[in-house]
Amino acid sequence: MLDRILFPTDGSAGATAVLEHAIEIADLHGAVLHLLHVAPHRVSEEESGDETERETRLTEGERFVADAESRAEESAIETVAEVLSGEPYEAIIDYATSNEIDIIVMPTHGRSGLRRLLLGSTTERVVRRSEVPVLTVRPDEQESLRYPYGQVLTPTDGSSCANEAVRFGCELATSTRATLHVLSVVNLAVFGADIRGPMLIDQLEEQAESAVSEASGIATDVGVEEITETTVHDISVFTGIQSYIEDNDIDVVVLGTHGHTGLDRYMLGSVAEKLIRSSPVPVLTVREPTEE
Numbered sequence: 001m002l003d004r005i006l007f008p009t010d011g012s013a014g015a016t017a018v019l020e021h022a023i024e025i026a027d028l029h030g031a032v033l034h035l036l037h038v039a040p041h042r043v044s045e046e047e048s049g050d051e052t053e054r055e056t057r058l059t060e061g062e063r064f065v066a067d068a069e070s071r072a073e074e075s076a077i078e079t080v081a082e083v084l085s086g087e088p089y090e091a092i093i094d095y096a097t098s099n100e101i102d103i104i105v106m107p108t109h110g111r112s113g114l115r116r117l118l119l120g121s122t123t124e125r126v127v128r129r130s131e132v133p134v135l136t137v138r139p140d141e142q143e144s145l146r147y148p149y150g151q152v153l154t155p156t157d158g159s160s161c162a163n164e165a166v167r168f169g170c171e172l173a174t175s176t177r178a179t180l181h182v183l184s185v186v187n188l189a190v191f192g193a194d195i196r197g198p199m200l201i202d203q204l205e206e207q208a209e210s211a212v213s214e215a216s217g218i219a220t221d222v223g224v225e226e227i228t229e230t231t232v233h234d235i236s237v238f239t240g241i242q243s244y245i246e247d248n249d250i251d252v253v254v255l256g257t258h259g260h261t262g263l264d265r266y267m268l269g270s271v272a273e274k275l276i277r278s279s280p281v282p283v284l285t286v287r288e289p290t291e292e
Helices: 013-029 051-074 088-098 114-119 122-129 139-144 160-176 197-222 237-247 263-267 271-278
Strands: 004-008 032-039 079-085 103-107 134-137 151-155 179-187 226-234 252-257 283-287
Touching (some): 004 013, 013 134, 051 079, 122 134, 122 271, 160 252, 179 197, 179 237, 197 226
Parallel strands (some): 032 079, 179 226
């Protein structure tokens, strides 16, 4: 399932912490670990005229990937190292596509406040745009990380996007003999003062149960041995998933994302983005396939 894993690194402490998790995954699956550093263009070469600065950034990048490569080789992991120059998120996505990467592993800083909504990060941009699944890991949760994952959570609303994530989660669960948790959250907050609330809740409960049943069927067909089916009520989908993670000792969340772009992704956020920033466990986002 996982033959080629991409780990972009900027040499930061956060990246170094998450590297250990990427090595564990590559080791278990016998995968090739691709180590990539992208030296960003702060200004165009025509504006700066400073080729020395560019060469310095590339040299630093070579040191970053060399350090990561040395650590991976201690575990007898086969590696491929590359240093590129350009816009980091674009280079990462292009590299993943060109090299048929199966999964990208990246750290997230879990920032809070307006800054994270308006500016975003390289990790968030990759998550929004990458056709390759992205596993985001919070460096500050390193001590609680464990692989292979024993408890895999796949939230679903029955959409094609969610089902794509369910399929990936099923493959992950079968590869590590994990328990697959299929969850659908009935969002109570959408009703407000609507007097039709009780009737609409019944409809949403039916939809949630149908989504869980469909996902469970996918898991059975794939060959997942242990499946847990759950529907819950909560004030939001996000808090429902968060509570389930904490109550069920979940190791990883596999979630579908539409890869929205535009103002809404900065100001409103999504369940996936909120989980990436605050989940105590890794979050693996799977993009809905683009229709040609």
